[in-house]
Amino acid sequence: MPEKAGRAPTQRDVAAAAGVSTATVSYILSGRRDRVTPVTPETRERVLRAVEQLGYRLDHSGRSLRRRRTELVCVVYRMPDNPWVERLAEQVQTIGARSGYSMIALPLPSRPPAEPVPRPSPLRVLRERYVDGAIVANGTLIEPAELRRLAAGGLSLVVFHDALAPAGFDVVDLVQRSALTDLVGHLLDRGHTRIGYLAHDVELAAPDDEVQSLKYRTVAAALAAAGAPLDPRLVVPGADVRERAYVETQRLLRIENPPTALISSSDRGAIDAIWAARDLGASVPGDLAIAGIGNGTEGSAIRPALTTVGLPRLDFTVPVTRLFERITAPGELPGDRIPQPWQLIVREST
């Protein structure tokens, strides 16, 4: 069935085999203009047979060059992915399919590129018009200036970011700060004064980084504002790795004057902390109140159900739809801020 090795068959070959012009082949394969100038069923049949026989496959390079769009969009995120990103990808796939778009993913390294910068940069996919648009999840290490350049160059862009001004692209603002502040307030209201923090490594390594240490900084600021500043001895690493979260929590519980509440920079870390506490015979939230950050899928399935902050529902219809509006529009949309606020979700663990 498939063509012989060598040059892959083109529409010219199909046209020749079916005895029609390439225009006819193109109309039939792309499904356009059918109503205006219908092709006779026999012609169509003949062409489709030739396609089958030659093993013809459309080559998008030609189409993209001519149509000036690739009909591909990209979900950009920082490895590893998470349920959040997967849900986003699914929705991009579903909503994009309606306008004939396919989705690819661009997983970016979790660490800033080493020197010398690798050639080609992974960002080539965005820079050289391989895709018509992209959704950038929060946490990637792409520079704001790069994003502005990409948008100026014609890429349709929707960016999840908490501290960035729209500039030719839309910014989905998770408004994490107020929810995190609410969480701190909630714990203080419950009477806690010794509050610990289970951190991601990067937060301890670069506590001043506005983006990477946003959670840590916000929690620390809220506590300080309430007159109960974070005790450095109650700040421990481990939110990244399950077993370390477990060990560090047990260590915290054994120090003199241990915390009565613990905020974990990840839901995962919080769940491990719950187990760590229980294994030591401590009750949650009685002896130790524990809260996560992120509102992952596991938090509501465990006992005690996890108090956390995050998006109440993983529904990205608005930003995803916006991306395709941008792609469809002549390119004249300004940049909007799309608020998608995190919320405090109080369950049983605090």
Added chain:
Amino acid sequence: MPEKAGRAPTQRDVAAAAGVSTATVSYILSGRRDRVTPVTPETRERVLRAVEQLGYRLDHSGRSLRRRRTELVCVVYRMPDNPWVERLAEQVQTIGARSGYSMIALPLPSRPPAEPVPRPSPLRVLRERYVDGAIVANGTLIEPAELRRLAAGGLSLVVFHDALAPAGFDVVDLVQRSALTDLVGHLLDRGHTRIGYLAHDVELAAPDDEVQSLKYRTVAAALAAAGAPLDPRLVVPGADVRERAYVETQRLLRIENPPTALISSSDRGAIDAIWAARDLGASVPGDLAIAGIGNGTEGSAIRPALTTVGLPRLDFTVPVTRLFERITAPGELPGDRIPQPWQLIVREST
């Protein structure tokens, strides 16, 4: 700096601005032929200035069409990803960069497509020559016939699969069966006769599926062959979801005549099972031996360290290098089988 809205600048615009021909622009930007016919430093300088000034960005459609390759490869996997796939992606990125290739990911839905099949299919990226090659991780639901068609159509392909013959593409055979059989033998040697199985949902839903239920089928077959067939009451779901693994393990331990050993279809499930057992006061491996499958990164970090089966090292240099050989070669490589056998890794939990 960037061009005004409207048509994006092309090499023609750059050439006009710099007062040279498009050929010169192209040579400078692509870096080819420089040694054969060097461009004078001034010309180069002038062109690069024009590029900067116009905000010119290469458009890969034109290049791909002309060069007959996209310089893009794709890692195809089934959502969600896992450390295994991430490692593979990293290595594709690193090794590909040496030949000027960028990597994208194509995450496929975890369930077979609903009827009617969505248009466009996510496989369009592979079918319509968006990429020059792809590595397909194991577990995707792509039909073998589809893989053969893609290879016949000229796509360079390396497929991780345990039950597939090479056919214009290479097959990385994980040889999972013998390692799984070894695991069963190991437990039997230790004197276990009541062995339980913590399954992925799909294994219970489609136990006859050669690909999706390979682990379950192999374990069951090995036990049956040893004269100790799997007791259906000892087969429980939960390997997919942490909390369910925990609950189901505790349930298993409370039944009359409980298992003395448990094989989990995932490392993650096994780790949760360890915690579940310990929370009930059962010792591991004393009261319950527990083994995982997959050799993820967490298994060696916990106590007791997890016995598991999987790849001893996450080194995919051979298959990844092979992919780029395929891409580079005139296209005349046959299909090879690349064995990359799983092994039994005995640690402390059994």
Added chain:
DNA sequence: CTGAAAGCGCTTACAG
């Protein structure tokens, strides 16, 4: 050392 020109595979206004 540089430029004019052909052509990669497709789409699409236009003429018939």
Added chain:
DNA sequence: CTGAAAGCGCTTACAG
């Protein structure tokens, strides 16, 4: 209802 032809942005053998 169908075909001839131009052209999308780039690369590259070839002529100068």
